[in-house]
Amino acid sequence: MSNNLFIQSLLITLVAFVGYMHCFWGSTMNNRPIIVAPLVGLVLGDLKTGIMVGATLELIFLGAVPIGASNPPDITSGAIIGTSFVILTGQKVGAAVALAVPVATLVLLFDNLQMMFTLTWATHQADKYAAIGDYKKVERVARIAGIGNKLILSLVVGIAFYLGVPVIKDVLAMIPEFIINGMDVAAGMLPAIGFAMLARMIITKELSPYLLAGFLLAAYVNVPVFGVALAGLVIAALVFFKELKQQKEQVIVDDNEF
Known part of the structure; x- marks a missing residue:
């Protein structure tokens, strides 16, 4: 059991390192919960739960992006420890949120x-x-x-996993209650910020008909979210190839040598 835990800790450290090194590979977003949580699920033998926790935490941390000199909570550590907690203890997916946010803030x-x-x-x-x-x-x-810097953070995550959730909870218990309450309020605001950021990009004169079409499909035709996403993918492909064809036609017609 001890050897198995040690190997798992090494693999968790590797997952954390892959997540933290995303900026060295062109900001691939490998640090996002939707990526690292399923990897934790693979390490711990429960990919399904890893995907579910990753999707849940991605919604929570949707607005957690660095802006200027302001750093958001460390989503990589929060996602890894939160996912590990749910898988190892058999708790519900929502329990990952209660642990991920304070852990992410502590590592930050x-x-x-x-x-x-x-x-x-x-x-x-x-x-x-x-x-x-x-x-x-x-x-x-x-x-x-x-x-x-990334290696040290990865080791911190690996050691935290090796020590176990009870030790993490003891460390969190040392944090004053008013700080925890503040983190809870911030955690509640993050999804709203994330949705606001997405809405700002989506709701334009050109794109609003597509947004309305997706809403109508989901609300009145009872098409599941995945079906709406596939329909959006088809529409995006049609628009892309149409514009590409128009660009080629303009190049062919424009024979002005001057």
Whole structure:
């Protein structure tokens, strides 16, 4: 049992590292709950629950995106620990939310401490090498500090999983109640912010008919959400190929050499 837990902890650490390294691969969004939660499900042998928890937490953290110097809760750690808790204890999917939000906030505080001290020190080192024109060492410091930061966060998640949920709950119990209440309020606002961000992109003069069509299909024809999504995919493909054809026709017609 101990060896199995150790192997699972290593795999959970690897899942966390893949999630945290998303920015090194062009912001692939591997850190989102919809990605890491199913991976946790694979590690723990319950992919179905992993997908369900990932979808639930994705809705909760939909508005959790970094804007400027403001960092949102650490969604990767929250999703991994929340999913692990549900799978290992057999709790309902909603229980992941109660654990994911405070864990994500706690790990964010730890990450901010790293940025204040470790990454700041690395920045000063890079400045020294830049002053003497040694760009190779500047690049080396940036890579080591950046990857090292993600590796440390991954180890924190792996150790938290190894220690178990009771230890995590004891740590969370040390946090003052007013902070927990504030996090609960923030967690309740995040889905609304996420929906508002999506609505701002969707509700335009050009796209509003498609939004209305999807609503009518779901409300009056009883088409499931997946069916509406497939219909949207077909419409998007038709519009894309139509515009592509029009662009090709314009290129062929435009024979003006001047």
